Amino acid sequence: MNAQHRTFDQVSKAVHPDPEHFQVVVVGFGPSGAFAANLLGQHGIRSLVIDKQREVYDKPRAIAIDHEILRILDNLGLAEAVLPHVAPFHASDHFGADGQLIRRIDTVPEPYPQGYVPTMVFTQPPVEAALRAHAQALARVEVSLGSELVDLDAAPDRVTLTLRGDDSTRRTMTADYVIACDGASSGVRERLGIRLTDLVFDEPWLVVDMLVHEAALAKLPQNSAQFCDPQRPTSFIIGPGNHRRWEIMLLPGEDPRVAQTQERVWELLAHWLTPADATLWRAASYRFHALVAERWRAGRVFIAGDAAHQQPPFIGQGMCQGVRDVANLVWKLARVLDGSSGEALLDSYEAERSAHVRELTTRIKAIGQVICERDPVAARARDARILAEGGGKPRTLTRQEIVPPLTSGVLADEADPARGKLFPQPWVETAKGRARLDAVAGAGSRLVIETAWARTLTEGVLAAARAAGLTVIALAQSGTAPLAQADVTVVECDGVVRDWFSACGRAAAIVRPDHYVFGTAAEGLALAALIEAFSLGLAAPAPVAPAAPIAHA
Template identity: 85%
Template sequence: MSETSLPGSAHYPVVVVGFGPSGAVAANLLGQHGIRSLVIDRQREVYDKPRAIAIDHEILRLFDNLGLAEAVLPYVAPFHASEHFGADGQLIRRIDTVPEPYPQGYVPTMVFTQPPVEAALRAHAQARPGVDVRLGTELVDLTATPDRVTLDLRQDDGMRRTITADYVIACDGASSGVRERLGIRLADLVFDEPWLVVDMQVNESALAKLPPNSAQFCDPRRPTSYIIGPGTHRRWEIMLLPGEDPRLAQTRERVWELLARWLTPADATLWRAASYRFHALVAERWRQGRVFIAGDAAHQQPPFIGQGMCQGVRDVANLIWKLARVLDGRSGEALLDSYEAERSAHVRELTTRIKAIGQVICERDPVAARARDARILAEGGGQPRIITRQEIVPPLATGLLADETDPARGRLFPQPWVETAKGRARLDAVAGAGCRVVIEDALARTLPAGILATARAKGLTVIAFGPSGAGPVAEADITVAECDGVLRDWFAGCGRAAAIVRPDHYVFGTAADGPALAALIDAFTLGLTAPALPAASLAHALS
């Protein structure tokens, strides 16, 4: 629901500041949970140039859960393999995707065109009952107390209003005004490099001039990334050298000079050229009382495996299912503390890995670059090694998770294709995406009476899977037959037969037998229903 003017005064359970990708996903998730919310953004229109260019299967799975997949898929394409070339132009390694059957039901890594995808996210949120979107509206001030947050808002026509909220989620970008008002500092993970990002729409007749795969040219003279986007969209990320003027670098004349080895002005239309400093920054705090920060407001990372937007979407997917439980009284405030614990650690680990990749790419010393090339080739036994992007993204390491000895805790749970009466479907389309127990058919049929009934009574959907034609499991909500053995192989790989899966698709923990599963269900429900923070603690957090 969207209106042109602000209400005279109002209270909302949640206010989202910022309607970019993270804020739009947050709005959609809030609407899906039936939580009344206000979303504000200073800008009335989606920025019409591409910025983010990559998403992964975890993010598209979430879009599908929101009913958005069909709207965004026309603007999405598989991410081509990325070939890394060394100081002397030789292939030194290849970053590719895992083969089919894909573990999340989608191609693991994709490229996309941001403006129409962002517009689709916005339109879907605006159509949801209870989601109140106010564009052309900025946050002037914010005051938090232990029981509510007060926001002073101003429309672009000058009209002012005061709104109150139970919680605020700030998705207001790298220069976040909310983060600044809260006095939250950014920890520097020590990566600061000047780069030029160039987006081109290449003429069909000129595509053959370009590399057939995405590439990292690890050339110490000028490190450069080349990315194949959807359709004829091609991106170059070009490192600027000491003394080069970032403003001059983004002029049309200089852009064409830098791309001369690939294209001429007759071959393509310049879509965007922008100079950036690639940073590795993470907020020291992600929550202050009833106010949370997410997306670029909480972290910034170099773009070398295309995880910037993915990280922001993971933030809000992690936070909002927990916020929904707190707002409807199923969980206490303490559950919200796991947001920062989980996401900050995950972002720091992934950013550290991305930074290490960036440092390899950005090596400017020719002698060190050749030593790097030799080392990377040696790791592959003298041949270019193939690694997958999915190896780079870590599991969750801390937070609402089972014991550290659990082999699958914090991992992203698979989504196989399953058989239904109407044909093949992805698991989430059949079973939903709430709190789930997923269990092998063979174990489910031999469990002591009542374990699965207890899980259902505690709000977990029980999903049994097994071979085709095995028949339903009596105490399961859903019994499915998977098509490609994805779940079978996943459980075999961790030596378990049951898993508790959170609404954000991360594994709480796994079990091999009935007693272990009963204990796991108890541990999960205990974690979900931890008592609320005492008022004194919340007040301290706000101070």
């Protein structure tokens, strides 16, 4: 049979003759693991995902996502499936020790920089179920539920894993790489001997989720709120539909187990609701931590999501951080597995994500410390300081100001004003109407360039961009002829990218598959150097020395 006419399965078996060998095994099928599985499948990487639990947990834990995460969902073809379970995140009013408004945290106004509302709330169980179903339908992804990892042994050339099913059967397989998304108490992290660095935040809180009856919704705040009351700091979040969440700080001496009983929950919420007003969906006591793993990689094994970091929930970035982890790692794994880049590229995963998580967690911790102030005198001084920062009035911050850019890793020169920032996604005009840029031009490695400036470049510069694996996307004015050397020419509707280029004084940007900016340029020689730097940064360098094998668990 001619190789051109072989079936997908035949080609797969020829490349991977061992049915128990996978390019990547993902441990954990929670949100981070499910995103990883979908991204791996999208790249055509033969993967296995395992999880002890057969069903999605039916209670909400995460409640917030942002535009970066919804953009990834859209790239996966999942946005339409999850949008019914998503709603805009209401502005969050912060009230001081005496009940006065001291500041507000809101979202940036339209036009939105990523094509979606910048911050959203969502209902986790159906969104997680949609992620699982999509991954299970991918041809190159195998899902094994009811399977627990009982042994992991990593050699320099592969990882051997042993699973135990909930029917007590055992299965052994090998993998080129492993991504551990197995949660805060990660067994893989423990096997690797990776310790967590404590960023010094440890507070006991009670999280309560209510489904509020329609008639009682008017009794509650119409915005989300942080009550920075030294008597008992409390957060209130408006979820989708009639879902409302309270996060209530537990005081010294209060028993977390007692706090989550129905009787005590209704006592704590008596200021807002009675049992006739709502149905208790979930009540769980937690310790809010700020923890980051000392290492994110041991040879061919990586940790991600809650296995690698935990942060207080005050701006709803916990799940977002895990999705960023796997989005960062998977495109690099894809390049290494197809031979486009060398093994050393994978070292940039920890370099980029650890620094980003530490900086964002530090900022979240600072917000939490403001909210959690228990000393009344210090709390009033805090309120006066925050109001003074707004010129004597409550000022509005945006959540997007709090999330930092990348600062290290596969990025251009540090002098570049836009390196490490998220590249915008504008709405663009098409023959069929308006569409978001990614839907028209794709979401791989891209060179986005203003058409008028691109016409002044030599043909060699854009040819070098294509040789570097970049899709050339030209931004044109309405009525302008397409750029012949571009793969795609688009006309944006609201000037989002035009204004972004203007703000950083540039006219071209190299954008990575995870939507972070490698670097920007303002003239031809600089662009040629930027393309060369991008090629060198992703080229197959000499392999790094393999890590010491992991001890047999």
